[in-house]
Amino acid sequence: MPRERVWFDCDPGHDDAAAILLALANPDRFDIVGFSTVCGNALLVNTTRNLNHLLSYVDHVVAIHAGASHPLIVSADPQSGAHGISGMDGFHFENESCPVDGDGIVALKDACLNNEEPLTIFALGPLTNIALLIRTYPQVISHIKQVVIMGGAIYGGNMLACSEFNLYGDPHAAKIVFDTADQMPIVLAPLEVCKAGATPLNRFDAFKSEGKLNQMLDGLFTFYCRYAIDRHMDRTPIFDMLTVAYALDPSRFKWMEHPIDIITEGEHTRGMSVVLQQVSNAKNVRVLHDCDGQWVNDTFFDSMHRLNAMLH
Numbered sequence: 001m002p003r004e005r006v007w008f009d010c011d012p013g014h015d016d017a018a019a020i021l022l023a024l025a026n027p028d029r030f031d032i033v034g035f036s037t038v039c040g041n042a043l044l045v046n047t048t049r050n051l052n053h054l055l056s057y058v059d060h061v062v063a064i065h066a067g068a069s070h071p072l073i074v075s076a077d078p079q080s081g082a083h084g085i086s087g088m089d090g091f092h093f094e095n096e097s098c099p100v101d102g103d104g105i106v107a108l109k110d111a112c113l114n115n116e117e118p119l120t121i122f123a124l125g126p127l128t129n130i131a132l133l134i135r136t137y138p139q140v141i142s143h144i145k146q147v148v149i150m151g152g153a154i155y156g157g158n159m160l161a162c163s164e165f166n167l168y169g170d171p172h173a174a175k176i177v178f179d180t181a182d183q184m185p186i187v188l189a190p191l192e193v194c195k196a197g198a199t200p201l202n203r204f205d206a207f208k209s210e211g212k213l214n215q216m217l218d219g220l221f222t223f224y225c226r227y228a229i230d231r232h233m234d235r236t237p238i239f240d241m242l243t244v245a246y247a248l249d250p251s252r253f254k255w256m257e258h259p260i261d262i263i264t265e266g267e268h269t270r271g272m273s274v275v276l277q278q279v280s281n282a283k284n285v286r287v288l289h290d291c292d293g294q295w296v297n298d299t300f301f302d303s304m305h306r307l308n309a310m311l312h
Ligand code: BDR
Pocket: 011, 013, 014, 015, 016, 041, 082, 124, 125, 150, 158, 164, 165, 166, 239, 240
């Protein structure tokens, strides 16, 4: 199987980190071309620093690119509940060895255009950078293999009654992106598939074993799991990780294909993703709704075990 050229647009975020590590642990499958950051779980300065900490810690020292510092129209609304004040609490990182440049959208445009192989973009935060990319440089669209987005919900939400955090974070950007579904393939991993792939909390005990990576993962996920424990849940979704799991083996997922409309306003509906289930047309998005959760988790923990051994 040829290696897939991939780009991470992210707002780390514990689950963003998990997604990136899952790709790094599978170098035979993914050629990671670059990383851009966006304001989401925390302000841009924090998400960029968190990405730098993560990549430096695992000795993947590459240039990283900061993208949009605020959503297109609404104000930034970082949430410290799940990810802490830094946006990725739970482990004390020391090094920031990756050079940072300030133009994530230009870097992503170049990554699209500078190679004949089309690019897969994992979009793990609010869609501000992706909307700016396709609006500013529409010529990139034909160079995108697919955009695999974590966001939205078929029913309900986790931020408002009817909306999920990433699409709530920049609803106008989300609308632009889903309106482009007739020009580039979009795969959406909404809350439902993340719940289907949720991780039993006792599986995180694996990170209590020896090793440099385990030490970091134990710190990060002990913090992350507190959110579930406080709510008497015995498992937690590692939301963003599902996008990379999907790219590793789509046959482990179930989906439906329909257009998506985004409600940009409303006390209960800002960022709501309306899956138009009675419609099927050129704007269809591949909406994942179920997966083989056992496979997802076995794949994630096996991959972390391998990466931990590689980093010894
Ligand atoms: C999404 O919001 C963020 O908190 C996570 O990183 C994930 O991208 C889940 O709703």
